[in-house]
Amino acid sequence: MIQQIYPSVPHPYRYELNKDMHFAAAHYIPDERAGNCSELHGHTYFANLTIVGNELDECGFLVNFSLVKKLIHDRFDHSLLNGHADFTGDKQPERYPTTENVARTLCELVQSHLDGMANKPICSQVFLRETPSSYVVYRPAAGAVI
Ligand SMILES: Nc1nc2c(c(=O)[nH]1)N=C([C@H](O)[C@H](O)COP(=O)(O)OP(=O)(O)OP(=O)(O)O)CN2
Numbered sequence: 001m002i003q004q005i006y007p008s009v010p011h012p013y014r015y016e017l018n019k020d021m022h023f024a025a026a027h028y029i030p031d032e033r034a035g036n037c038s039e040l041h042g043h044t045y046f047a048n049l050t051i052v053g054n055e056l057d058e059c060g061f062l063v064n065f066s067l068v069k070k071l072i073h074d075r076f077d078h079s080l081l082n083g084h085a086d087f088t089g090d091k092q093p094e095r096y097p098t099t100e101n102v103a104r105t106l107c108e109l110v111q112s113h114l115d116g117m118a119n120k121p122i123c124s125q126v127f128l129r130e131t132p133s134s135y136v137v138y139r140p141a142a143g144a145v146i
């Protein structure tokens, strides 16, 4: 696993957890204006998810690291992103599997699971690297987090 310092923002929560993971996936951007990226190709994505909260669960976890990975890995590893309902929609750029949209989708997917937990953790940031030279940081609207 690559070691990297991720950008962070100050927050008022007592705990901050970070989970690194990678997954292999293929995609294409369904718009010829995306150039080469409109052709089917693949990446090994590196993701770092930041989860914050004030309370721990019965195990003393904010959330189990392995659960965070499982939610993403089981769904997207070795898959065609365009084949997922999250990224299907003609002429809907917010549903194209761009790095921006994939980062937001990872955050929303994990948050929907965290919403069911009694200690109410929050996914406050997703760092998603698509290539050695390109990455996106997604943070939900500040008002939704703090
Ligand atoms: N804002 C975005 N721009 C681009 C995205 C994207 O998701 N959001 N995606 C692509 C392509 O899918 C491509 O896989 C990545 O592009 P790029 O970083 O240009 O790839 P390179 O490795 O060739 O970059 P170099 O630094 O030139 O080696 C394109 N743009």
Ligand SMILES: [Zn+2]
Binding pocket: 027, 037, 041, 042, 043, 130
């Ligand atoms: Zn790509």
